[in-house]
Amino acid sequence: MKSKSSSIFIHMKSSLLEQYVGMLVESELTELAREPFSLDSLKGINNPKQLMKVLGQQFGPPIGGGVARVAYAYGNNQVLKVAYAGGDAAEHNKKEVKNAACLGKQYAIQVYDWDKENFLWIVEERVQKTTIEQLETKFQELAGIPLDIEQIRDLFARSPDMQNVHQHLYGKSKWYSGLADKLKSCNAGAEDFHQNNWGIRQSTGELVLLDLGF
Ligand SMILES: Nc1ncnc2c1ncn2[C@@H]1O[C@H](COP(=O)(O)OP(=O)(O)OP(=O)(O)O)[C@@H](O)[C@H]1O
Ligand SMILES: [Mg+2]
Secondary structure (H helix, E strand, O other), X not given: OOOHHHHHHXXXXXXXXXXXXXXXXXXXXXXXXXXXXXXHHHOOOOOHHHHHHHHHHHHOOOOEEOOOEEEEEEOOOEEEEEEOOOOOHHHHHHHHXXXXXXXXXXXXXXXXXXXXXXXXXXXXXXXXXXXXXXXXXXXXXXXXXXXXXXXXXXXXXXXXXXXXXXXXHHHHOHHHHHHHHHHHHOOOOOOOOOHHHEEEEOOOOEEEEOOOOO
């Protein structure tokens, strides 16, 4: 039969052991938390809700959102864009990968990586949001004539009202004719170039498209 003092001793030893194991587990968890995020950890996630949960825990709330996709600040001047809306949202990502490469850096954000299986996410260049005023000013600098945000949108959507302006600019502005030609040859949809679909490349001040999902 154990004496009272030896059972106290055993109890002390086991509580020390517990503390020690606790410390090991804690340091292991701290190490895990410190591990840099890897895109590999997104492999196998084929559910947008799960993807947003993982990215939300890692990067906090998105920096922007549209009807089909949200963008998380990621790495050094990049965003991780997620097709969250189901339906054909991933199709927008697929088109963006194609269109960004086809339009080129002068007119579009650069795409660096993407979910090759399901097109649920894209890693791309992060650009600054524009105000309406900034967008109109940039447009005037590049195209040479002042248009307001609605006219700019209608121009790229090739609205019949803007046909004369299109023809005028096509002959006058290299920036505009270059972009119009690229949109056509890349077969990129340009019906919805609203304010939030343009951004400014911070390093150069260039106006570029950030939503090429059409
Ligand atoms: N490359 C980027 N750099 C900075 N912000 C971005 C970038 N891409 C997207 N965003 C932000 O996320 C928002 C949603 O992205 P995006 O426009 O691509 O999604 P969408 O759902 O296709 O949009 P829409 O509602 O126009 O169809 C943008 O309006 C912008 O605020
Ligand atoms: Mg958009």
